[in-house]
Amino acid sequence: MTTAISVSGLVKTFGRTRALDGLDLTVEQGEVHGFLGPNGSGKSTTIRVLLGLLRADSGTAALLGGDPWRDAVPLHRRLAYVPGDVTLWRNLSGGEAIDLLGRLRGGLDPARRAALLERFELDPTKKGRTYSKGNRQKVALVAAFSSDVDLLILDEPTSGLDPLMEEVFRECVVEARDRGATVLLSSHILSEVEALCDRVSIIRAGRTVETGTLADLRHLTRTSIDAELAGPPPRPDYVHDLAVDGHRLRCQVDTDRLGTLLTELNAVGVRTLASRPPTLEELFLRHYENGGGSEDGSGGGADDGNGGGSEGGPGGEPTAAVVR
Amino acid sequence: MSGRVLNAPAPVATTPAAPGGHDLAGTGVLYRLALRRDRIALPVWVYVGTGMVASTVFSFRKLYGDEASRRTFAAGIDGNGSLRALYGPIFDGSTTGGLTAWRMGVFGAVLAGLMSTLLVVRHTRAEEEDGRLELIGAGAVGRRAPLTAALAAALTANAALAALVAAALLAAGQDAAGAAAFGLALGCTGLFFAALAAVTAQLAETGRAANGLAGAAIGAAFVLRAVGDSGAGTGWVGWLSPLGWSEQVRAFAGNRWWVLLLPLAGAALLTALARALVARRDLGAGLLPQRPGPAAAAPGLASAAALARRLQRGPLLGWTLALAVAGAVFGGVAKGVVDLIGDNRQMADVLARIGGRDGVLNAYLSSIATVFGMVTAVYAVQAVLRMRAEEVSGRAEPVLAGAVSRLRWAAGHLLFPLLGTALLLAAAGAAAGLAEGLALGGGTGGAVGRMLGATLVQLPAVWLTAAVALAGYGLLPRWAAAGWTGFGVFVLVSWLGPILQLPQGVLDLSPFSHLPHLPGGPVEAAPLLWITALTALTTAAALAGLRRRDLG
Numbered sequence: 001m002t003t004a005i006s007v008s009g010l011v012k013t014f015g016r017t018r019a020l021d022g023l024d025l026t027v028e029q030g031e032v033h034g035f036l037g038p039n040g041s042g043k044s045t046t047i048r049v050l051l052g053l054l055r056a057d058s059g060t061a062a063l064l065g066g067d068p069w070r071d072a073v074p075l076h077r078r079l080a081y082v083p084g085d086v087t088l089w090r091n092l093s094g095g096e097a098i099d100l101l102g103r104l105r106g107g108l109d110p111a112r113r114a115a116l117l118e119r120f121e122l123d124p125t126k127k128g129r130t131y132s133k134g135n136r137q138k139v140a141l142v143a144a145f146s147s148d149v150d151l152l153i154l155d156e157p158t159s160g161l162d163p164l165m166e167e168v169f170r171e172c173v174v175e176a177r178d179r180g181a182t183v184l185l186s187s188h189i190l191s192e193v194e195a196l197c198d199r200v201s202i203i204r205a206g207r208t209v210e211t212g213t214l215a216d217l218r219h220l221t222r223t224s225i226d227a228e229l230a231g232p233p234p235r236p237d238y239v240h241d242l243a244v245d246g247h248r249l250r251c252q253v254d255t256d257r258l259g260t261l262l263t264e265l266n267a268v269g270v271r272t273l274a275s276r277p278p279t280l281e282e283l284f285l286r287h288y289e290n291g292g293g294s295e296d297g298s299g300g301g302a303d304d305g306n307g308g309g310s311e312g313g314p315g316g317e318p319t320a321a322v323v324r
Numbered sequence: 325m326s327g328r329v330l331n332a333p334a335p336v337a338t339t340p341a342a343p344g345g346h347d348l349a350g351t352g353v354l355y356r357l358a359l360r361r362d363r364i365a366l367p368v369w370v371y372v373g374t375g376m377v378a379s380t381v382f383s384f385r386k387l388y389g390d391e392a393s394r395r396t397f398a399a400g401i402d403g404n405g406s407l408r409a410l411y412g413p414i415f416d417g418s419t420t421g422g423l424t425a426w427r428m429g430v431f432g433a434v435l436a437g438l439m440s441t442l443l444v445v446r447h448t449r450a451e452e453e454d455g456r457l458e459l460i461g462a463g464a465v466g467r468r469a470p471l472t473a474a475l476a477a478a479l480t481a482n483a484a485l486a487a488l489v490a491a492a493l494l495a496a497g498q499d500a501a502g503a504a505a506f507g508l509a510l511g512c513t514g515l516f517f518a519a520l521a522a523v524t525a526q527l528a529e530t531g532r533a534a535n536g537l538a539g540a541a542i543g544a545a546f547v548l549r550a551v552g553d554s555g556a557g558t559g560w561v562g563w564l565s566p567l568g569w570s571e572q573v574r575a576f577a578g579n580r581w582w583v584l585l586l587p588l589a590g591a592a593l594l595t596a597l598a599r600a601l602v603a604r605r606d607l608g609a610g611l612l613p614q615r616p617g618p619a620a621a622a623p624g625l626a627s628a629a630a631l632a633r634r635l636q637r638g639p640l641l642g643w644t645l646a647l648a649v650a651g652a653v654f655g656g657v658a659k660g661v662v663d664l665i666g667d668n669r670q671m672a673d674v675l676a677r678i679g680g681r682d683g684v685l686n687a688y689l690s691s692i693a694t695v696f697g698m699v700t701a702v703y704a705v706q707a708v709l710r711m712r713a714e715e716v717s718g719r720a721e722p723v724l725a726g727a728v729s730r731l732r733w734a735a736g737h738l739l740f741p742l743l744g745t746a747l748l749l750a751a752a753g754a755a756a757g758l759a760e761g762l763a764l765g766g767g768t769g770g771a772v773g774r775m776l777g778a779t780l781v782q783l784p785a786v787w788l789t790a791a792v793a794l795a796g797y798g799l800l801p802r803w804a805a806a807g808w809t810g811f812g813v814f815v816l817v818s819w820l821g822p823i824l825q826l827p828q829g830v831l832d833l834s835p836f837s838h839l840p841h842l843p844g845g846p847v848e849a850a851p852l853l854w855i856t857a858l859t860a861l862t863t864a865a866a867l868a869g870l871r872r873r874d875l876g
Contacts, residue, residue: 048721048874048875048876051721051724051725052724053721053724053725053874053875053876054874054875054876055872055873055874072724072729073727073728073729074727076725076726076727076728077727079725080725081721081722081725083718083721083722085718086718086722087717087718087719088719089631089634089635089719090529090530091617091634091635091638092617092621092634093616093617093618093619094617095617095618095619095620095621096617096618096620096621096622096625097621098621099620099621099625099626100621100625100626100630100631101722101723101726103621103625103626103627104626104627104628104723104726104727104728105725105726105727106727124619124620125616125617125618125619126616126617127615127616127617129529129530140722153725
């Protein structure tokens with residue numbers, strides 16, 4: 001058994017709303033899989049189907065080799081779940097909630113629990129009602145990471161965490177993967193996904209629009225080129241967002257045309273050249289802003305400002321992610 | 325509605341904060357928001373209250389058409405301490421209005437109190453608990469605006485109730501001053517409890533606890549009034565209770581308008597207290613102090629059932645205590661029943677319709693056992709709907725993402741409507757029997773046994789009420805609050821049906837109508853068995869629905 005989660009053609013409607021519209025998702029055993037999508041695209045619905053809380057209208061879903069609806073109880077012994085918005089019992093302390101949630105799936109490791117409380121700087125004696133959003137999230141995270149499970153299902157688990165705690169969270173995910181656990185990480189934080197995930201699925205309006213490794217996904221998209229040339233730049237018609245200023249050329253080029261463009265530039269003579277692979281953010285925006293027809297990247301007009309604006313921000317981290 | 329005239333600081337909302345005046349900024353907007361959110365619930369409360377008064381006055385007019393029959397009826401009731409304890413004294417039985425004021429005075433005031441409590445807490449503490457008030461508080465909204473808006477909405481609702489009740493009495497041809505006095509007595513009592521709820525909403529941190537505190541106060545007011553009304557020499561106790569004030573207005577019996585000042589002054593004081601408290605505390609915090617909890621869970625907290633026990637044990641304890649106290653009070657005043665002369669034909673007729681047959685004492689005990697059964701049904705429905713609260717809040721989700729089947733999760737909670745109800749009825753029965761035995765001096769052992777039988781025989785009907793609520797939750801989760809509908813129908817039919825002489829077909833709708841009248845009446849197993857069987861069927865259908873449906 002090498003597939004931890006296998007979902008195909010999943011459909012779920014709520015009244016007239018079609019929350020899932022033929023969604024596919026495959027998560028291999030032992031990988032950290034990023035699950036991306038805008039608000040309301042069906043991430044949480046998918047996760048609830050995987051947890052056996054919702055029953056799909058059609059399509060198939062298999063979880064750790066079992067049926068998430070029929071085999072919910074035995075499957076849940078092998079998984080831990082962290083919701084994006086944790087609500088706790090007002091009159092239970094955080095420590096009690098951690099123990100309870102751990103025991104409900106068959107126990108947790110007390111030593112790891114203690115270490116995690118320390119690392120997440122969580123006071124377990126406070127009552128549920130007094131925790132802030134971030135601290136409630138930590139309660140669920142400590143409970144999940146303290147258990148020895150095969151699968152972690154994390155639904156926007158870091159909402160409300162500060163950057164330091166976000167870092168602790170990332171370490172915990174890496175440790176869980178090193179233990180052999182599979183992780184399904186639904187997230188909005190793209191740097192988090194880029195840093196942690198082996199593969200990514202992007203969904204939109206209840207369908208999967210991209211899935212693959214980050215390198216695969218990058219391959220489908222455009223690279224930004226900023227070149228200083230020896231002479232007047234060429235004006236190829238296959239590039240996007242072309243801007244020419246004297247001998248300077250800036251544009252975006254589909255990754256499969258990159259070689260052609262470089263040959264053409266070389267013919268003029270290149271003084272300096274900066275090329276930047278697309279960030280996940282650009283991938284993401286492209287899928288979300290372009291409406292439906294995003295497969296061949298034909299409608300890139302809306303991306304201009306975003307592509308330029310993001311250069312300063314996440315530019316540093318993606319490079320590191322590519323190395324990983 | 326009339327409340328809008330009484331409360332008009334609305335224009336403040338848009339003006340920039342002026343020193344001293346911005347405390348109430350936004351009140352008008354919040355007031356309209358409250359009425360908008362309650363556009364269904366509030367009219368239902370008001371119409372139900374009005375409808376009950378109207379049906380009572382019209383049926384009294386039909387049943388006791390001439391003054392002589394009314395006087396005979398009233399004389400029978402008024403000599404009986406136990407009936408006075410349940411409904412209050414009759415101040416003037418010569419008019420239909422006077423009889424209606426007796427029959428619906430306490431009941432209507434309790435209804436107004438509950439309506440006002442739920443209304444105020446829903447728009448103050450419950451909003452704060454859910455975090456919505458934070459969103460509102462971040463706008464140009466004064467610190468005291470939400471509280472003021474909730475109280476203004478309560479004023480509106482109570483004014484509407486008072487006006488419609490008075491109109492209904494007028495329509496039945498009753499004296500205008502008496503009608504106004506009765507309507508105002510109900511409205512002013514409602515207003516008092518609205519202000520009380522405004523204070524409990526400051527003390528408690530959750531809407532549930534705030535409702536619980538205010539509900540306990542209504543219960544205490546009822547018990548105080550019952551003690552005050554039950555016999556000679558205890559009359560002053562009744563003056564300690566807002567429900568007693570409502571009686572002492574004596575609508576249709578002299579109309580003592582000045583008594584209305586008591587609830588109004590009380591409401592003003594409590595409002596001032598709540599307003600002072602709201603400015604003294606942080607948003608989201610209560611005034612009762614926080615204690616840290618244990619860093620680790622006790623070994624026993626290891627299953628969904630253990631969690632359900634932990635969540636449900638507090639309310640169960642509170643309810644048990646309340647029912648034991650109520651049992652003791654109502655058992656203790658049973659002595660008044662034996663003082664009643666049994667040759668009053670109409671009286672015996674009415675008593676027979678209220679409950680049992682063999683002897684007035686048994687009829688009284690049997691009717692209070694029915695009351696305990698219905699009160700326990702409130703607990704049962706509430707305990708069932710706790711599951712829905714867990715689901716809606718998202719707390720059930722991580723539990724069910726553990727190795728916990730839905731049935732096991734539900735079973736943990738359902739233990740309480742199943743066995744907790746038995747505990748409540750046993751507490752009420754034992755306390756009532758003990759108090760009755762002591763008061764009558766006839767030996768406590770037999771009395772306790774008799775009353776335990778009388779209260780525990782209510783269990784099948786209580787269970788069926790809970791099962792109807794469970795069916796709502798399992799099969800129609802969106803309409804789970806409709807679980808209260810079953811309860812409402814059962815109570816209205818059994819409580820008011822006999823005295824209104826509703827047709828038997830309607831009375832048969834309520835399982836409480838089919839129970840043996842204990843003590844004294846014959847015990848037939850058949851109704852108990854089929855009610856239990858119906859409960860089992862309904863529960864099975866509800867659980868099948870719960871297993872199949874989407875959660876969350």
